[in-house]
Amino acid sequence: xxxxxxxxxxxxxxxxxxxxxxxxxxxxxxxxxxxxxxxxxxxxxxxxxxxxxxxxxxxxxxxxxxxxxxxxxxxxxxxxxxxxxxxxxxxxxxxxxxxxxxxxxxxxxxxxxxxxxxxxxxxxxxxxxxxxxxxxxxxxxxxxxxxxxxxxxxxxxxxxxxxxxxxxxxxxxxxxxxxxxxxxxxxxxxxxxxxxxxxxxxxxxxxxxxxxxxxxxxxxxxxxxxxxxxxxxxxxxxxxxxxxxxxxxxxxxxxxxxxxxxxxxxxxxxxxxxxxxxxxxxxxxxxxxxx
Numbered sequence: 001x002x003x004x005x006x007x008x009x010x011x012x013x014x015x016x017x018x019x020x021x022x023x024x025x026x027x028x029x030x031x032x033x034x035x036x037x038x039x040x041x042x043x044x045x046x047x048x049x050x051x052x053x054x055x056x057x058x059x060x061x062x063x064x065x066x067x068x069x070x071x072x073x074x075x076x077x078x079x080x081x082x083x084x085x086x087x088x089x090x091x092x093x094x095x096x097x098x099x100x101x102x103x104x105x106x107x108x109x110x111x112x113x114x115x116x117x118x119x120x121x122x123x124x125x126x127x128x129x130x131x132x133x134x135x136x137x138x139x140x141x142x143x144x145x146x147x148x149x150x151x152x153x154x155x156x157x158x159x160x161x162x163x164x165x166x167x168x169x170x171x172x173x174x175x176x177x178x179x180x181x182x183x184x185x186x187x188x189x190x191x192x193x194x195x196x197x198x199x200x201x202x203x204x205x206x207x208x209x210x211x212x213x214x215x216x217x218x219x220x221x222x223x224x225x226x227x228x229x230x231x232x233x234x235x236x237x238x239x240x241x242x243x244x245x246x247x248x249x250x251x252x253x254x255x256x257x258x259x260x261x262x263x264x265x266x267x268x269x270x271x272x273x274x275x276x277x278x279x280x281x282x283x284x285x286x287x288x289x290x291x
Contacts, residue, residue, distance in 0.1 A: 003060075004034040011038050016168055016176075019161040020046035020066070021154030023058040031060055037254040039065035039270055043168075043179045045161040047071075047153035048117045049109040052194075055116055056109040062116050064270040067164075067183050071108040071123025071156040072191045072212060095124045102212055106194040108153055110209060118184045120191050121213040123156030125149050163215055171223050177266035178223040185221050187214035228264045 003022065010018050018038065023046060035044055044066040049058035061068035073095040096102065104110055105124050111117040130148040164179050171178070189212035233242060250257045252271045257263060 017043045019158045035065040037256045047157040050107040068117035069157040070120040071105040071153045072102045073124025074103040101192045121156035121159045124151045126155035174223040177227040182221040187217045
């Protein structure tokens with residue numbers, strides 16, 4: 001409820017992008033509805049989690065309304081909460097080799113079937129802000145100035161949020177759905193899994209994960225107008241079934257869609273399980289009201 005309230009507050013304050021460096025394996029219907037509602041007004045980005053498991057469920061990153069972010073950068077030299085800038089500067093070359101395939105972070109959840117999560121971004125040895133209390137000793141390190149090196153998909157997620165901001169800067173009229181589509185556009189860059197850390201080339205393509213973040217590629221994507229085109233409802237169903245279907249869609253957005261408001265292709269996409277519903281089946285009426 002706290003996360004949902006925070007997202008709602010961000011939307012009320014007209015946030016264009018919301019980063020969620022958090023998550024859990026339990027499905028929360030309230031959070032799902034809130035993310036659906038917010039996704040019509042903002043781009044939500046979330047971390048895929050740090051269990052190192054393929055197709056590990058982690059919400060809200062798994063929601064279709066949210067851009068789910070995995071992490072690359074290996075893990076052999078992964079720091080968490082360290083201020084040693086000298087060590088990190090040296091190790092960054094190992095984490096992010098200039099002329100070689102990037103390696104999935106050992107801790108990162110990932111998605112070999114490309115169904116759960118959307119993009120892979122740097123998440124190892126990332127310099128971030130931290131909180132230093134007044135009773136802690138001061139020194140000359142980064143920590144004294146409120147900075148620390150950290151690793152995790154929570155570090156990768158805000159990088160993607162930053163790229164979303166760059167995309168909006170270049171395309172200020174782009175809708176949230178168009179930004180999500182640009183971020184999820186397949187790039188030529190691929191990431192190898194951690195077990196192939198020491199292999200530099202000639203890795204079987206089936207062992208690679210697609211959609212490593214490519215800022216230049218993302219910024220080159222023209223906003224796709226089809227994303228927000230009106231959804232064309234089936235014509236071979238009864239009015240009662242169709243009305244129930246529309247009512248159900250509105251429920252999935254916390255009733256935030258007005259009666260005279262257009263339901264778009266993007267609205268239907270982020271409620272992805274609706275694709276399996278047969279509107280010609282009259283049982284949909286009772287099914288929709290009990291979901």
